[in-house]
Amino acid sequence: MDRLQTRELAFFVAVAEELHFGRAAERLGIAQPPLSRAIGRLERRMGVTLLERSSRRVALTPAGEVFLTESRRALDAVDAAVRRAQRAARPVSRLVVAMKPGGDCGLMPGILAAYDAERDAVPVDIVLCSAHERAGMIRDGRADVGLLHRSNTDLTGLDFAELLTEDQVVVLPRSHRLAGRASVRLADLAGETMPHWSADTSNELSVRDVGQLLQLIALGRAVAVVPASVRGQLRDDLVCVPVTDAEPTTLVLAWPQGGRAPALAAFVRTATIVASR
Template identity: 30%
Template sequence: MRQFVAVAEELHFGRAAARLNMAQPPLSQAIRRLEISLGVDLFDRSKRNVELSAAGEVFLIEARRTLLQADVARKMAQHAAADTPEVRISFIGPALYQVLPEILVRFRAAVPNVHARLFELPTPQQIGGIIAGDYHIGFITHGIRHEGCASKLVERSGFLAAVPANWPLAKRKTISLVELAKHPFIMPPRKYSEQSETLNLFKSVGVIPMIEQEASQTSTSLSLVGAGLGCSLVMATAALQTARNVAFLRLEDDLPNARWELAMAWHPDHMSAETSLFLDHANGYLEANPQLLETNAYLAWL
């Protein structure tokens, strides 16, 4: 199947053989044996081109799925054989502002023999890793598509403007989006949904910000703000952190539907005993702290 997928992706036996680090004749013979065993032609061959047949297109989808599951099975077996049981947790930076450390403290106190390994990654990479079995639990930006994963909303907050503390703006308590858009702005990259959400907030008041820099992580955005390179919109929970040379201002605009949300995600088919234990303790913490889902709960600090 791996050889078939290589040929299907390259649509060239020579390139596929080089990719697989093997000679071309054995690869051609292996594919032909596969076709004979299936009783169908997986490729339409000509002197110039190699193309997938209708049967080959269907088989490619299922072959990739089978190979992914085989890889998951291998990883799970290896982890089960490890001396120290562990739960691998991926997260975005804002999960560390409050929710994740609290859950980890509870989990370690209750289950000291299980090691929690942490991996900071953007949400899209987390989702791919959870599906592939690389991570047991992920703390992701809610609203980004994650088909195949189960999820639970764990935190919700409004937005604040982050501005350099040595700018005149920092002397104020509030600012409007219209005024904020007049200053250099730091935005998430286009491939992240956070950018469209941020842009939509500005568009709702009829303006577009002057994008000066792009940053995929909130911590990076705050560092750039602190360096005086521009302003940014961040989740209100960011005010829990001490950011050098950064001041946080409330938004004056009436934005009842503007909110940032954090979700906990996992794959139901990749559950381990350690993962179930972590979910139990996480759910216990969330049930005991319903204020985490109150959009304006964090604004009281300012």
Template identity: 30%
Template sequence: MLDLRRLRYFVTVADELHFGRAAERLHIAQPPLTRQISALETELGIRLFERSTRAVTLTPEGAQFLDHARQVLDAALSAQTSAQRLASGEAGRLAIGYTSSIPMSRVFSEIVRDFGRRAPEVALSFREVGSADHHRQIAAGVLDIAFGWAAAEPAPPEIAQHVVASEPLVAAVPSGSAYAACESIDFAALAHEAFITYPPGHGWALNAALNRLCAQAGITPRPGPTATQVATLVALVAAERGVAIVPASVAALQMPGVRYVPLAGEAPLEQTLLWRAHNASNCALRFVELARESVHKSVHKSALAAPSS
């Protein structure tokens, strides 16, 4: 295996064609430099330089080897730079999971945008994953990061999480219903409606929020159709198959036949970022770090924009 230090010495002497000047550039004494070049020639089995009292020149073999030496040093530098960028989380790959309603959230887009600007060399892949499967896929290494809604149950110890946003809940109702003209609505007023929900394994945080609202209001929910996609839930509302309780950002789906009505006095739903608590990649930790910065910046801007009382 060739010694990269000796290759660097050889290239420097080839550039200068003078052992004294090359030694100065390398910040070493000339005799050790001469010995290292001689050792390289012995290792290669060729003479690299013609030396005389008046000049140093490359031999034909040395001139040809110089191109190879430069390529090896360039490749080594590139590998070192790549390793440093991997170590800093500025390069690599991330598999990011999300539930179907998350992409409607402004915070999701802002975090992904800001990360792309700060770490453009990181390859991102996105996968829609049922919220009940987030923890398992992160722990198994299938996902590095997941965006979801906070469930009632705490995350297991191997999963770290950070709240990146909170959103009020709204009722998606048919535009022809009596609720459509309301500025807001008490959840208890929906007692006789069929609720369109996610099936088991999907939307567990939203289903848990619905169950909590029903328990607080003393309502036994009347089941309606189920669907795995939030767009399908909204389409079923437009088809007058029931009502759906969704985060306010879902109102971005402006579908004919649907109106989104705020729920009066209800606690917001928290959007969370999940990752492995142990053995997370540097790239994933960089994503989390920049996500926190992005959220902090967004909150600061919102506070500055808020009217003073």
């Protein structure tokens, strides 16, 4: 079979996401009949049925579900290749690092200072973003490398190096019933309100940086189980209590799979050395 074109993948993704040929055609800016024919040709070339069609509905087959996931990844990879090539063509190269505000376990100042001394170092731009944005930014070429927590991040398609493993603590207002305890277990936190990390802050329990999280806890609206390094950012009206049965969390440095640019390699090497100290 000849290699598929990105246009064919884009056509399929539009239909698979809309589950309606008319809406997909409108989204793509083409007429519906050519789109239907293109999907039919795609299925014949692949030798599989991707979509079940009837007069009333369009549904993905199991093969279509798999192909949708892989098509999205392929299109994202093409977009990422374009972005990286465009950035590489700029007169001054820069390394873009994505991280959550306060999510470096205190390592970033030392990493940046040591990286400046590397022969292959380039200027570094730090992009602060939510926990759920960072892996996507690395995959689509908006960032070259990022700091992520392995336990709650999908690292598919990324290479990574483990930097630091930490125990977890619960952050509480000083007035909280558990604030005076030497340690707690997860069962002790049953019924407590836990915020979640999200770029969508329309929900009052969604936070995108440590400052927002700590303010929410100080107001008595929530508590949070977080890596122990957050101790260095605590306000006077908050306390940390170790959670003895919480799984340790591992900070990793992640970059696109197969990435070998000298500036990136130097940053990864520097970060692992600094973290090991």
